[in-house]
Amino acid sequence: KNEVEQSPQNLTAQEGEFITINCSYSVGISALHWLQQHPGGGIVSLFMLSSGKKKHGRLIATINIQEKHSSLHITASHPRDSAVYICAVGESTGNQFYFGTGTSLTVIP
Amino acid sequence: NAGVMQNPRHLVRRRGQEARLRCSPMKGHSHVYWYRQLPEEGLKFMVYLQKENIIDESGMPKERFSAEFPKEGPSILRIQQVVRGDSAAYFCATQSQRSEKLFFGSGTQLSVL
Numbered sequence: 644k645n646e647v648e649q650s651p652q653n654l655t656a657q658e659g660e661f662i663t664i665n666c667s668y669s670v671g672i673s674a675l676h677w678l679q680q681h682p683g684g685g686i687v688s689l690f691m692l693s694s695g696k697k698k699h700g701r702l703i704a705t706i707n708i709q710e711k712h713s714s715l716h717i718t719a720s721h722p723r724d725s726a727v728y729i730c731a732v733g734e735s736t737g738n739q740f741y742f743g744t745g746t747s748l749t750v751i752p
Numbered sequence: 753n754a755g756v757m758q759n760p761r762h763l764v765r766r767r768g769q770e771a772r773l774r775c776s777p778m779k780g781h782s783h784v785y786w787y788r789q790l791p792e793e794g795l796k797f798m799v800y801l802q803k804e805n806i807i808d809e810s811g812m813p814k815e816r817f818s819a820e821f822p823k824e825g826p827s828i829l830r831i832q833q834v835v836r837g838d839s840a841a842y843f844c845a846t847q848s849q850r851s852e853k854l855f856f857g858s859g860t861q862l863s864v865l
Contacts, residue, residue, distance in 0.1 A: 685859070733852075738808040739800075741797070742787075
């Protein structure tokens with residue numbers, strides 16, 4: 644079993660739709676990261692969370708430490724949001740990060 | 753993130769050759785993580801280095817793979833006698849100690865023929 648599980652694996656949405664991507668993890672963590680990977684491979688950090696909720700533009704990330712679960716929401720989705728979204732957790736007892744396999748999002752105009 | 757520099761962007765090697773991947777972290781960051789991303793799989797931790805020290809190499813294959821981060825110059829991930837299974841994207845990353853944000857290089861796509 645992977646330390647980090649994401650769902651859905653693939654997601655197609657119409658422009659303007661509200662999108663939710665989920666992440667569950669099984670290890671003790673110091674922080675959780677949401678990353679965005681565009682075609683061509685570049686990876687960009689979107690959020691780092693250790694509790695609660697963060698908002699940046701149309702993106703919202705939440706984390707529930709007790710339930711070991713995080714969600715990434717995109718409001719008013721746009722085709723330029725099309726990318727792979729990756730959840731990563733930094734373990735609390737070491738140096739490692741564990742990564743989900745990513746959610747591939749396609750937003751259709 | 754432009755701050756973490758990786759080269760080459762693409763590397764093609766024949767089986768049995770050596771591959772050297774380079775990573776220069778952002779200014780002020782003295783440590784790097786190396787990750788491997790296989791097709792259809794998530795990023796997997798390989799090694800965590802600080803200048804002149806390997807802190808955690810628990811994700812490195814026991815043979816053919818080595819990493820270093822000298823006092824001067826970039827971090828090097830070295831793969832000797834490459835095999836087709838080594839074909840993957842290799843990313844390096846650093847983490848801001850202040851914000852804990854992760855910064856990734858653009859990756860090196862290794863193709864072994």
